Amino acid sequence: MPVQNAEVAAMFDQAAELLEIKGDNPFRVRAYRRAARTIERLPRSVSSLVKAGEDLSELPGIGEDLAGKITAIVGSGKFDLLEQLKRQLPGELGEIATLPGLGPKRVKLLYDKLGVRSLDDLRRAVKSGRLRELRGFGVKTEQNISAALAKPQTAKRYKLPVAEAEAEALVAHLQGAKGVERVVVAGSYRRRRDTVGDLDILVTARAGADPGDRLAAYDNVASVLAHGPARTTVVLRSGIQVDLRAVPEASYGAALMYFTGSKAHNVALRGLANARGWKLNEYGLFDGRERIAGRTEEEVYKKLGLAVVPPELREDRGEVALAKAGRLPELVSLADIRGDLHVHTDWSDGTAPLAEMAAAAKARGYGYIAITDHSRRVTVAHGLDPGRLSRQIDQIDRLNAKLEDFTVLKGVEVDILADGSLDLPDSILSRLDLVVAAVHSKFDLSRMAQTERIIRALDNRNVSILAHPTGRLIEEREPYAVDLEKIFAAAQQRGCYLELNSDPDRLDLADINVQAAKAAGAKVAISTDAHSVAGFANIRFGIDQARRGWLEAADVINTRPLAKLKQLLKR
DNA sequence: GCCGTTTTCGGCCCGACTGTTTTCAGTCG
Numbered sequence: 001m002p003v004q005n006a007e008v009a010a011m012f013d014q015a016a017e018l019l020e021i022k023g024d025n026p027f028r029v030r031a032y033r034r035a036a037r038t039i040e041r042l043p044r045s046v047s048s049l050v051k052a053g054e055d056l057s058e059l060p061g062i063g064e065d066l067a068g069k070i071t072a073i074v075g076s077g078k079f080d081l082l083e084q085l086k087r088q089l090p091g092e093l094g095e096i097a098t099l100p101g102l103g104p105k106r107v108k109l110l111y112d113k114l115g116v117r118s119l120d121d122l123r124r125a126v127k128s129g130r131l132r133e134l135r136g137f138g139v140k141t142e143q144n145i146s147a148a149l150a151k152p153q154t155a156k157r158y159k160l161p162v163a164e165a166e167a168e169a170l171v172a173h174l175q176g177a178k179g180v181e182r183v184v185v186a187g188s189y190r191r192r193r194d195t196v197g198d199l200d201i202l203v204t205a206r207a208g209a210d211p212g213d214r215l216a217a218y219d220n221v222a223s224v225l226a227h228g229p230a231r232t233t234v235v236l237r238s239g240i241q242v243d244l245r246a247v248p249e250a251s252y253g254a255a256l257m258y259f260t261g262s263k264a265h266n267v268a269l270r271g272l273a274n275a276r277g278w279k280l281n282e283y284g285l286f287d288g289r290e291r292i293a294g295r296t297e298e299e300v301y302k303k304l305g306l307a308v309v310p311p312e313l314r315e316d317r318g319e320v321a322l323a324k325a326g327r328l329p330e331l332v333s334l335a336d337i338r339g340d341l342h343v344h345t346d347w348s349d350g351t352a353p354l355a356e357m358a359a360a361a362k363a364r365g366y367g368y369i370a371i372t373d374h375s376r377r378v379t380v381a382h383g384l385d386p387g388r389l390s391r392q393i394d395q396i397d398r399l400n401a402k403l404e405d406f407t408v409l410k411g412v413e414v415d416i417l418a419d420g421s422l423d424l425p426d427s428i429l430s431r432l433d434l435v436v437a438a439v440h441s442k443f444d445l446s447r448m449a450q451t452e453r454i455i456r457a458l459d460n461r462n463v464s465i466l467a468h469p470t471g472r473l474i475e476e477r478e479p480y481a482v483d484l485e486k487i488f489a490a491a492q493q494r495g496c497y498l499e500l501n502s503d504p505d506r507l508d509l510a511d512i513n514v515q516a517a518k519a520a521g522a523k524v525a526i527s528t529d530a531h532s533v534a535g536f537a538n539i540r541f542g543i544d545q546a547r548r549g550w551l552e553a554a555d556v557i558n559t560r561p562l563a564k565l566k567q568l569l570k571r
Numbered sequence: 572g573c574c575g576t577t578t579t580c581g582g583c584c585c586g587a588c589t590g591t592t593t594t595c596a597g598t599c600g
Contacts, residue, residue, distance in 0.1 A: 027583055031572035063573050101589090103598050138591060187600095200600085226599095228588055233599095243600075245587095258585090263600070270584040275577065281585050305576095 001447065002047035003074050005039050011079040012036035017094035018085040020104040021111075034061035037264060039070070041317060043516035048485055050074045060316065090117040099148045101141065109134055123149055157195035158240055159474055160504050160541060164189075166220075166240055167199050173218050174201070174244075179209025182252065186259035187243075191311045192544035194507045195474060198241035202259045204249045215244045251283040253296035258282035264316035265309070272304050272320070280304075312547040332526075332546050336553040337539060338561060339368035342413065342436055342467060342499060342527030347392055348373035349381035351532040354392075354408070355399055360533040362406045368562050370409035371396060372436045375423040377415040384412065386428040393431060407562055409433040413467060418442045420456025422463075429462035434569050436499070436527075438467035439480070447481035454482065455490045464569050465525050466491060468501040468508040476505070484513055488520035495571035497557055500549075502528045502542025503535075514549025523568075525557050 016032035038061045039046060049056060056067035073079050089111070096119060097107045110116040113134055114125050125131050126149065131142045158166075167185045174183045180203055184190075187200030203211045212232035216224050225233040225241075232244045247255040258266060258281070273280035278287050284294025285303055293303040301308045306323040310331055313319040322328045344350030345357055352360075354371060361369040373392070374383035384392065389412060396408050411434045415423035422429065422437065429435050437457050445453060457463060469487060470479035491498055498517050501508045506529070509517060517524055526542040528535050546556065553559040557568050 025572080028572050030583080034573085061573070065572060101598070105597060136591065136596070140590060144590095198600095226588055231587055231600095233588090259600090261600085263584095267584055271574095274582095274584075275575090277577085279585080283586090 002045065003077055004047075005042055005045055008046055008070060008073055008079075009036040009040040011073065011082050012039070014091070014094055015079065015082045015085060017097055017104070018082075018089050018091070021089060021093050021097065021108050022085070023104075023108065031061065031066070034264065035066050038062060038317075041315065041512055043512050043519055044485060046070055047074050060318065092118045095119065096122060099145065101144045101148060106136070109136070119149065155197065156239060157197050157475065158238075159195055160189075160192075160544075162238075163196040163199065163240070166236065166238060167201075169220075170199065170201065170215075170218065170236075170242065174203060174211055174214055177205075177209065177211055177214040179206040180211050180214070181205055181249065184256065186256055187261060190260045191262065191314055192548060194504075194510060194545060196240075198243060200259050200261075201242060201244045202252075202255055203244065203246050204252050205246055211246050212244060215242065245282070247282060249295070250291070251294050253298070253300050254280070254284045254294040255282045257297055257300060260311050260314060262315050265314040265320070268316050268320045269304060269306075272306075276304075310547065312544065313550070315548075329550050329552050332543065332551045332553045332556050332559065334540060334543050336556070336559040337366070337526065337543070339366045339370075339558050339565070340528050340530065340536060340539065341370045341409075341411070341434065341465060341525045341558050342372050342501070342529045343369050344373050344413075344529070344531045345371060347371075347388065348378070348383055349531060354395060356533060357530070358399060358403065358406065358408050360536060362403070364536055367405070368407040368409055368565070370411040370434050370436075372411040372413040372434075375412055375414040377417070377423045378440055383415075383423075386424060389424065389428055390431075411436060411464075413438050414463075415440055416454060416457040418445075418453065420453040420459075422457060422460055426460070426462060429460075432462070433566070434464040435460075435462045436465045436467045437463045439471055443471055443477075443480040445480070447483060450480055451483040451486050454487055458487075458490050458494050458496050461571055463496055464571075465497045465499050465527075467499045467527075467529070468506050469498055470508050470510070470513070472508050472510070473505055474507060479508075484509075484516060485520065488517045488522045491517075492520055492522040497523050497525050497568075500524050500526045500542050500546055502526060502538040502540075502545075504538060504541045507541060507545050509545075509549075511545045511548035514546060514551060518549065518551060518555050523555055523557050524551060527558070 012032045013036045016029045020029045038059055050071050056070055057063050093107050097104055114130055116122050116125055126146050131137050171183045182204045184202050186202050189196045205211050212227055215232050220236045221234045222237045223235050234242050245259055270280045278285055284291040285300050293299040298308050307326055307328050309319050309323050343357055345354045374381040376383045376385040393410050396410050400408055410432045413436045416437050416439050472479040500514055526546050528538045530536045
């Protein structure tokens with residue numbers, strides 16, 4: 001099994017942690033962290049890049065040295081530097097440094113002075129009361145560490161609908177405060193990541209208003225972690241952390257940029273400001289003491305010589321250079337979508353009748369939908385056998401005869417069986433306008449077997465779209481092992497398309513996979529997999545991820561009018 | 572360790588808050 005990007009990134013992160021504890025050059029530490037982020041979010045696997053002889057030092061934050069190290073890791077599965085560091089320092093020190101309130105300096109001090117090599121050692125040190133003897137440690141710090149040790153450090157992330165519900169209630173609460181002007185949710189929420197770790201909320205307020213007090217007084221606050229004049233941090237009962245930042249109106253744009261991130265994007269922008277002898281912070285862009293921009297994001301980007309970067313692209317993955325050249329992609333948007341190509345009805349496990357789903361889609365301004373109920377193997381979903389599917393085809397024909405300016409396409413979500421064959425015969429599949437094929441079983445096949453299984457399904461000339469290609473359920477089920485690069489290439493060669501499933505529990509393909517599909521020349525269908533009328537609204541989540549994957553309208557097949565779409569579906 | 576409208580060497584983002592200290596280091600985002 002080739003080395004996965006996540007493994008290389010983890011090795012670099014661990015090395016960075018240990019280097020930092022050792023007191024190594026902080027910029028070297030940062031270089032390893034930056035490289036880890038680059039690798040982690042890379043649309044292609046480093047293993048395949050190495051195999052293809054690509055120049056890794058072209059990647060942002062990766063130079064000659066790290067390119068060589070990555071190549072060595074891909075070859076041996078081992079990272080020599082990390083092994084070496086672990087011989088010098090206990091590997092678990094890195095873990096200790098992830099406890100809130102404990103960083104590299106303190107971990108080093110604990111190790112040097114008290115011989116703390118593990119979390120258990122740390123527990124014993126706290127119990128014995130030796131902690132507070134150390135310089136810089138006091139009773140309060142001891143309590144905080146003790147509390148951190150008591151609860152498991154799970155970096156939980158929240159799905160977007162959950163985050164949205166929390167955020168909207170909180171925004172309403174903050175807007176009710178006297179003197180508060182703007183309230184906006186920034187952070188990864190604004191960048192529309194598929195999950196959100198915390199809520200970053202920016203407010204502008206008139207002098208004298210204290211939005212931090214207002215936040216601390218919110219009903220759903222479980223604890224206040226920090227509360228100063230400019231920043232307040234709380235944890236809500238749900239466990240989600242909220243960081244509130246208050247700035248004057250004149251700093252709104254700069255603060256919004258700062259708080260939207262990503263951190264790496266900000267660092268890149270601040271570097272650009274530096275290069276011109278300016279300084280960029282959350283209060284504005286400064287030439288000496290003079291603020292030369294800051295009221296709006298547009299103003300700051302423009303002054304830096306950049307086009308405004310859409311929040312979804314702010315990940316330091318090449319967008320800054322393109323913004324400088326004025327060549328940012330024209331990202332696909334909700335208004336581009338003309339139809340939905342994965343829709344269920346009460347013929348299988350949907351809740352609404354066919355005509356109702358069609359009417360709802362038409363009311364959304366769509367020109368078409370494809371009805372794609374489950375096939376027979378999915379018995380729990382009352383999947384269709386050839387006889388029922390045939391009757392549904394007839395019903396759709398009758399419905400289409402009555403509809404104006406709207407077309408219901410005949411389709412099915414056919415199961416891909418364990419051997420890659422399909423759950424319905426070609427005789428019925430060939431009567432459909434499109435076939436969505438999906439894996440709903442045997443998630444535990446080997447990577448090679450799963451890949452071959454899916455490609456065999458794509459070999460069937462009736463198949464149009466591969467639904468939720470990795471099978472992941474966010475925070476619930478990992479993607480199954482599969483070689484997506486091979487799948488994308490196979491789809492592209494066969495005239496098949498990849499689904500970006502908009503269900504916020506799935507968002508499958510994920511953003512970076514979408515980008516990889518595009519790189520492979522494959523096009524995408526952004527579909528909702530709606531099981532009810534309300535389900536159509538999920539399209540916006542799919543659009544978010546498509547934008548994060550750098551897709552333009554031309555990369556998405558359901559931005560086409562019906563006639564063009566039909567041409568694309570021929571193979 | 573990376574990188575170049577400031578550079579192939581010498582820089583590398585910037586500020587808030589806490590807890591400790593008695594002026595600031597460490598951590599965090």
